[in-house]
Amino acid sequence: MRLRSLCAAALVAAASTLTATGPAAAAPLLCLASEKQIFAAAGTITAPVGELLACRRVTLSEVPGNISMTAYQVRYVSTDLRGAKVPVTGTVAVPSASWTKGGSRPTVAFNPGTLGSGPQCAFSKQLAGDYQDMYEGEQVASFLKAGFAVAATDGVGYIDGAVHTYMIGQNAGHALLDLVRASRRIPFGSLRADGPVGVAGYSEGGAASLWAAQVAASYAPELKVVGAAAGGVPGDLKMTAAKLNGGLFAGFLADAVVGLGEAYPSLPFTALLNDRGRQAVADVKSKCLLGTLSAFTGQKVENFTTAKYSLEQLYALGDASGLTWGQAVDAQKLGVGIGGAASTATWKIGFPTFQYRGLLEEIIPVETQEETRRLYCAAGIPTQFKNDYAGEHLTTDALARGDVTAWLDDRFTGKPVPNNC
Incomplete structure (x- = not known):
């Protein structure tokens, strides 16, 4: 009995050490980090890009529908627009129901719409009920009900002593893709390296989604990205x-x-x-x-x-x-230097996009959303565009929810790609 107790204590101590976020941080043995460790100041990062630095089990009280899932608040390694390593936080949620549509369970890399730059605004904190000023819980629920895992980034800059780098394209794109990598390193997790990946977001999240699409081939070529859904996009x-x-x-x-x-x-x-x-x-x-x-x-x-x-x-x-x-x-403008997978463009995109906006859009100029779509079409990237949702900026996010989920499901299951360029 004494030996068993000593072994258990040693295991907990090791796990606690491996969830620390100091210079010697390594992949956690178990998800036993505290919230304080998840959001700790940057420190020195020696772990590789996409590595999981710390994780903790959480209940996503702001995801409606009583969906059975396993959810984690995570801290992981990404890079900024200059290639410097930065710690980023986010949420990974995996539905309990089995994926029954063939192959490994897909993951949606999701960037929420604008939440604000205060440290309490981090999406992962809001999903877990720490603070409420967000509107994306229903979208996360829609993905989970469809059987998708969700890797929802907070974006760069919600850790202690940092500031959110709002609308910085490469930071956002890297953070989305690196969270997918990190989600597959959760101790005893079920997500597999060959699982298809979709990217999604609206408004700020829509810009992040298209930036992830643009950098995916060069930044994370091992990820099987099959499509990007982006609405209300401030392309210019x-x-x-x-x-x-x-x-x-x-x-x-x-x-x-x-x-x-x-x-x-x-x-x-x-x-x-x-x-x-x-x-x-x-x-x-x-x-x-x-x-x-x-x-x-x-x-x-x-x-x-x-x-x-x-x-x-x-x-x-x-x-x-x-x-x-x-x-x-x-430098944050979308659609510049893009081309198909076989092109010589700076940003090669080998999968389709779904872009959309509301009829009554009052915040993001309609002209820049139309121009982003035009640039993608001109580059030969199959793009479905829907611009007739009967809503203004915020309500269009909700009105398009089912279409976004269905479009991603079609990409995950290999259905023909729609294109109304």
């Missing part, structure tokens, strides 16, 4: 910013400015701010969706700098290397 951030500035939804622009400043620290930022600007940055870093929208309703970027810079004037400002704000914003 300059066009989107012009519409948001001074409007009801200027809070999204505030999130984007702070996210860009975090991702491109060499660009002039803090020195440009007046007192209102410094308070605005603090608001972005502490608030979630509704709080940010409320704080910035009707505000213009001109209000927050000492020189009252307009967007166009800000785009012209640069760092010592010659990089400008405008170039950093343009």
Whole structure:
């Protein structure tokens, strides 16, 4: 009995050590991490990209339907737009019901729509009921009911001491793909390396979905990605910013400015701010969706700098290397440099996309959504486009839920690819 107790204690101690997140962090033996360990500051990362650093079992109280599942809050290794390793957090959920449609269970890499940049806004925290300002629980439920595993990233920047790099394309795409890799390293997990992968998201998540599509072949060629569903996509951030500035939804622009400043620290930022600007940055870093929208309703970027810079004037400002704000914003534009799998394009995409928007879209310019679709079609990428959902921005996310799930199911089961280019 004493030997058994000692062995058990040793096992728990080993597991606790292996779920730590310091410089010597390694893949966990068991999912016994605390929430504090999941969201700990970055530290030194020696583990490979896509490695699982820590995990803990959670109940997803904000996923409706009483779906039987096994769910984990996770911390894993990804890379930023410069290739530097960064720890990212997220959720992995696997339905208890067997997958009965042939082959290994598929996984949907999911990026939620905008939740805000405060640390409490992380999607994995909200799904588990820690805080409520999100609207994507029903979409997760739809995937799980269809039998798909869900790998839902929080995105880069929700760990202690960091800031969410909102709308930074490569960061978002890498985080989605690396969570699929990490999901297959959960101790005693059931997800297999040959399982097909779909990518999905709406609004911020829609941009992330298409960025994952664009980088998949070069960044994660071993993943069997079969399709990407993306709705309400802000494909051109300059066009989107012009519409948001001074409007009801200027809070999204505030999130984007702070996210860009975090991702491109060499660009002039803090020195440009007046007192209102410094308070605005603090608001972005502490608030979630509704709080940010409320704080910035009707505000213009001109209000927050000492020189009252307009967007166009800000785009012209640069760092010592010659990089400008405008170039950093343009680097996030979707559909640039894309082509089919056999092309010589920078971003090779060998699978179809489903892109969609609402008839009453009032936040993201319709023109940029139509242009993103046009660029994908021009590149020869099979694309189904649906632009007649009878909703505005937020309700279209819900209206398209069944179509997104069905479209991904068709890709997982090898049905003919629709294309209305």
